[in-house]
Amino acid sequence: MNKQAKANRANAKQSTGPKSTEGKQRASLNALAHGLNQxxxxxxxxxxxxLQALFENDGIAADEALALSEAHVTRARVRAARQQAWxxxxxxxxxxxxxxxxxxxxxxxxxxxxxxQMGGRDGQRFxxxxxxxxxxxxxxxxxxxxxxxxxxxxxxxxxEVKAVSQLxxxxxxxxx
Amino acid sequence: xASKKSKKSSGPSAVVTDNLGSQLNVDEAxxxxxxxxxxxxxxxxxxxxxxxxxxxxxxxxxxxxxDALDAILVKDIHDELREVQRLRVLRQSFFIRGxxxxxxxxxxxxxxxxxxxxxxxxxxxxxxxxxxxxEALFELLDELGVTMDEIRxxxxxxxxxxxxxxxxxxxxxxxNVRESLKMxxxxxxxxxxxxxxxxxxxxxxxxxxxxxxxxx
Numbered sequence: 287m288n289k290q291a292k293a294n295r296a297n298a299k300q301s302t303g304p305k306s307t308e309g310k311q312r313a314s315l316n317a318l319a320h321g322l323n324q325x326x327x328x329x330x331x332x333x334x335x336x337l338q339a340l341f342e343n344d345g346i347a348a349d350e351a352l353a354l355s356e357a358h359v360t361r362a363r364v365r366a367a368r369q370q371a372w373x374x375x376x377x378x379x380x381x382x383x384x385x386x387x388x389x390x391x392x393x394x395x396x397x398x399x400x401x402x403q404m405g406g407r408d409g410q411r412f413x414x415x416x417x418x419x420x421x422x423x424x425x426x427x428x429x430x431x432x433x434x435x436x437x438x439x440x441x442x443x444x445x446e447v448k449a450v451s452q453l454x455x456x457x458x459x460x461x462x
Numbered sequence: 463x464a465s466k467k468s469k470k471s472s473g474p475s476a477v478v479t480d481n482l483g484s485q486l487n488v489d490e491a492x493x494x495x496x497x498x499x500x501x502x503x504x505x506x507x508x509x510x511x512x513x514x515x516x517x518x519x520x521x522x523x524x525x526x527x528x529d530a531l532d533a534i535l536v537k538d539i540h541d542e543l544r545e546v547q548r549l550r551v552l553r554q555s556f557f558i559r560g561x562x563x564x565x566x567x568x569x570x571x572x573x574x575x576x577x578x579x580x581x582x583x584x585x586x587x588x589x590x591x592x593x594x595x596x597e598a599l600f601e602l603l604d605e606l607g608v609t610m611d612e613i614r615x616x617x618x619x620x621x622x623x624x625x626x627x628x629x630x631x632x633x634x635x636x637x638n639v640r641e642s643l644k645m646x647x648x649x650x651x652x653x654x655x656x657x658x659x660x661x662x663x664x665x666x667x668x669x670x671x672x673x674x675x676x677x678x
Contacts (some may be wrong), residue, residue, distance in 0.1 A: 340490075415533070433627070454645065
């Protein structure tokens with residue numbers, strides 16, 4: 287570690303934390319992993335009331351409609367957390383540029399054009415080829431990344447099980 | 463005035479609601495376009511937007527989306543199915559990667575790569591298409607007294623932990639799809655029962671009117 291980095295770390299240890307309101311708000315999110323244990327805030331998630339309106343239009347009582355819409359939002363939050371876990375694979379694995387496919391990280395427009403040229407139905411065929419790239423180089427490192435990813439997905443299961451079973455129960459009760 | 467505006471409208475601007483086409487009325491489509499996660503395409507680098515849209519469109523057509531709540535459940539099912547598809551690709555990559563590494567270790571330990579270029583050629587041919595049996599590879603393995611099945615077993619044993627976790631995830635997502643389908647069914651059955659009740663009530667009312675007329 288160079289001299290400057292050491293000095294920065296020593297100075298940072300003397301810090302008494304953020305002073306401004308924005309800084310405090312930002313720092314309050316430092317320890318946030320996925321936030322799935324938090325209650326749904328209707329100000330942050332205005333879609334709860336939109337969904338509630340849809341269920342109420344479907345003849346469901348207001349309290350049941352609210353519970354249903356909250357369960358849908360919880361399920362969506364778990365999906366977003368799962369997506370983050372997938373994206374982390376791409377950050378965890380260092381890919382040799384020679385091993386990257388020509389379409390790796392290509393903009394969506396280019397992929398759409400290629401798909402169109404291939405007749406629009408061959409996306410499935412080249413998806414595995416492209417997708418395998420991050421974990422293709424082999425070796426222990428990739429196994430570790432895969433294991434870390436799968437463990438992360440497994441830890442998210444309990445939130446999803448809770449959301450889906452809650453949703454199932456509510457649907458059964460509301461539409462019996 | 464409102465009708466003029468609606469004629470000029472190019473429909474909902476949100477990406478996923480575009481795929482639902484004319485199945486939804488304007489109000490429902492507009493409402494859905496305000497739900498951020500509903501309008502998000504969950505894509506990874508290298509995955510194609512048009513592929514996502516095509517598969518969603520196919521599902522929308524096969525399930526027959528009647529309203530906004532159906533659309534939300536169908537989008538859930540679609541995203542779960544894509545998750546299943548990704549996990550299957552990952553499972554395939556575990557096997558292929560493991561096989562490639564095991565074959566390479568085995569052959570390079572017994573044959574000198576420089577003196578025996580056919581080993582390199584055989585491995586390259588196998589990597590080209592691992593699904594198809596490769597006679598030249600089988601011949602080399604015969605010389606070593608090893609079968610492909612033995613290699614597969616060793617790969618499976620090495621990746622057992624990963625595969626077990628992966629299978630759990632697959633089962634989880636497949637269950638989610640079944641649950642979402644049940645939710646769609648529950649709504650549709652409920653709608654049918656409501657229609658039937660409304661029909662019965664109307665029939666009773668008509669019968670009552672006829673009876674009243676007869677009495678008079």
